[in-house]
Amino acid sequence: MVALEFTTDATRFLAAAGDHLAADPVLNTVVTANAHKARTLPVGGPPFWWLTVRSADGRVVGAGMRTSPTAPYPLYLLPMPDEAAVSLARALHDRGEETLAVNGALPASALCAAELARLTGGRSEVHVHTRLHELRSLVRPAPSPGRLAAATPDDLDLISAWVTAFMADADEQAGRPRGSGTHTPPDRPELRRRIDAGLLWCWLDPSGRPVSLVGATPPSFGVARIAPVYTPPDERGHGYASNAVAGVSHLLRSAGHRVCLFTDQANPTSNKIYAALGYHPVVDMANFAIL
Template sequence: MRVGRHTRLHELGELVSPAPAPGGLRVAAEDDLDLVTAWFEAFMGDADEQAGRPRGSSAHEVPDRADLLRRLRAGWLWFWVDGAGEPVHLTGANPPSFGVARVGPVYTPPAQRGRGWAGNAVAEVSRRLRAEGARVCLFTDQANPTSNKIYAALGYRPVVDMANLVIVR
């Protein structure tokens, strides 16, 4: 066995609003399926690269089309749209289970990074989940300092560190 990656579970403490970014959050719709699929695929590869691993080296799988449609129909995927209404970021969440909702994935295309889209989207999704009475959590890859820094600034606090093991033959 070898460690595939080190992950960290975070829980939202007191939500700290980031500096406002232009635009706003909108629920992704069924018509957005192709873009959502492309961004889920990009998220998987980019997450590896941002953590210093070769693209595709993690055991991530893109949800199938039917699963993504279910998530879209249920309203569990959001875009941050810029001032012109164009999607520039994607944040997802899972419905609460036993009172806890998990945020993820969180993806900003490379050309849109560094503008505050992710922080604003995660803050707003987290606020909405908390307003519905859920405890809010998310997972990060410990090798990705950018995401860990953004979430800490929003008020997410580490709960537990884990290692994802890979069986090697």
């Protein structure tokens, strides 16, 4: 038997599940980053919760969250016993919490989505296959003209437009219809917070014009995650993104952090670029839609 513990308090969640999350901080990066952020900033919901899964002897054996601020408010699940993933679906159904998307670790996300679909008489299908990678030894790419520079408030309009375009372009590059993705771009206040925190960078061409964007999450349990990475179509093919990612990766590693990132498995270009920089696969995940 497993027990599902829900809370809307990120501090309480981290107190309960923190040691479990810290044991594999790369695998758990999305949940830990969101939980640490939520201690000081309002995020998401409703619905909104953090989940700790305990075994019969009280050990933490899984975790998850539902904190997305936009529809369809997907669940995000970390590894947990199969029984817990199915029990979670039943618990949400029993309390009438509509759930149309489940993201995260396999097989937990697949099992939860399948049970939700069974309970509602629908079906679940994979929308995006993702892969988490960690940087081992950084391999510098061939140099591109220009330099890496921290973004400034003057870049906010451009960055906001680029982040929105990034979501649509990512779908297109993976062979999906533009705008069909399950992710919503950060809003302007969030982007401004990232700029102020020094977590967004631009690659500048020799004239000082921004030509590529790279961001990172605040380190959580010693892990920082690269996201987003975007180069406008007219600027591609010059190695700007590779050099920018390498530069940001170096900065994060030099500060003592482990560095990771996600790729869309359907996008061979990005997977090839990151592999060449020294990023190695850690685990495959998936985003499911319940239809």
